[in-house]
Amino acid sequence: MITTQVRRARGPALAGMVLLTCVAMLAGGLAWRTALRTIDARLEQSLILTLRALETEIDRFRYLPQVAGQDARIAATIRSPTDPLGIAATNRYLEKITALAEASHLYLMDDTGITLAASNWALAESFVGHDYSFRPYFQQAVAQGDGAFYAIGVTTGTPGYFLAAKIVAGADVGVVVVKIDLTPLEHAWIAADLATAVVDPDGVVFLSGKPDWLYRPLAPLTPDILARIDEDRAYVGADLAAAKPLQRGSPDWIFDDHSGRLRARSAAFSGGWRVVAAEPVTPALYAALGWGTGMALLCGFGIGLAKIQRQRRQLVTLRLRQSDMLERKVAERTERLALEIEARRQIEAELRAAQETLIHSEKMAALGRMSAAIVHEISQPLAAMEASLAAAELSLQTASAKTAPRIETARNLIRRMQRTTKHLKSFSRKEEGRLEVIDAVLVVESALDLVQPRARAVGVVPRLIRPAAAMLVRAGRVRLEQVLVNLLLNAMDAVEGEAGGKIEVTLEERAGELRISVSDTGSGIAPEDLARVTEPFFSTKTNSEGLGLGLAISQAILAEFGGRFEIRSTRETGTVMTAILPRYQGGAE
Structure with a gap:
């Protein structure tokens, strides 16, 4: 009999433990999903701002190659690539345009990819004479009229975004290229500690607020992609084959060496780029654990309260009465709010009407300020008309040849007054x-x-x-x-x-x-x-x-x-x- 009683006591306790575990898991799961949705919303906002900043920075220079290529010095150098005086003038022109536009570099290539003139012609790292025909931006510009490519500079060793435009000078063809330095955006992300990255079409990170993400692929690269990147010499000095991928299967997660697991969202950008924003999920884990524990404690507390429910019937009755009272107060407050809203709408309508009246009053005041000049403007043509018509009447019988010009003068004066009154009518009406x-x-x-x-x-x-x-x-x-x-x-x-x-x-x-x-x-x-x-x-x-x-x-x-x-x-x-x-x-x- 004792064994039976023990089993009966253990049964509710075991059921309570199972219930508490289920509640904790359910609350933790809901909290985890809610926290992830919140993180995703913040990441979407971050992506919008990052896309706008990136687009603004690139659009500043998007048309610079085409505009700079319209200069006569550019066309002369394309037609006569061996003229030292012409090349010197083009070098100075490109140097000046680069300084004014605040670009990184600006240079001119012939149709074979040899640099004829450059803004850094006077520096040790000058582009002049270098062959950049292997760059995709040059090949795209020659074939399509314009091109774009992000790469580490072969000559300078600094990364940048290259925009190219095809320039036709008679029968000859050249390509003007501007190099844009996007590292200020990167520095801003680093200063703000943002896990933001820009990825090229092959999935390689080339801009990032996390320095250890640079030149790492999101997913493993195939041998064909590695060979093509090596041929384009896009990331000179970076060992992409040995770089550890940032993602492991799902594109929604990034695994950072320092921050651990990060929630990630991405958005497409022009040229096949993608912008990736990530955020640690440790706060979400803490929130899930906290909610799970809290709900388990709350559920246990509820079970304890259920055991003494019969002894607190009076308290429940009192709470029900308070609830009814609260509902009545809410209904009364809702009615008062409705009246206040209606009164506010009426006041706003009256304010708009008063504003329109003030605008019209100020307009009439402006007309009053001009009244003396307007009267003078109309009185002069009236006096001149009277004189012209009187002269026409006197000369009607004696000198008919002079009558027509005087009548035409009077008509012109009438037109002058009509124009004045037309403007006054238009200005004084309510719009x-x-x-x-x-x-x-x-x-x-x-x-x-x-x-x-x-x-x-x-x-x-x-x-x-x-x-x-x-x-x-x-x-x-x-x-x-x-x-x-x-x-x-x-x-x-x-x-x-x-x-x-x-x-x-x-x-x-x-x-x-x-x-x-x-x-x-x-x-x-x-x-x-x-x-x-x-x-x-x-x-x-x-x-x-x-x-x-x-x-x-x-x-x-x-x-x-x-x-x-x-x-x-x-x-x-x-x-x-x-x-x-x-x-x-x-x-x-």
């Missing part, structure tokens, strides 16, 4: 919030026409420096015109009353952005006021009719278009206000 692709040059010209009466009253002729091609941006035409009118009126206020005042409007593209600058030769803005000029209702003009909202509204409009606002001002040279907008890169709309 919808829709954005469209527009030519910023035309908007600048329209703004200049609109402020022309004010410019005549001030006694200044704004000068427009515009590019030959269209400058497309995605913006609102009338709102962008309002920004430019505000900048032009501020510039005219700055030079009003000053002898020899000048206003200049410049359009230029820089780094994918359109910069519209309005500069004046006025007295400038005080340094203590410069940081406040874009604040609402702030103005340094004591006699101005404006609301002090022009620059604040202009800054808000530019931000809506994805742009920004810059102001530079000194007492000696005046003020430069620049509206910066992203260039539209899509097709014509």
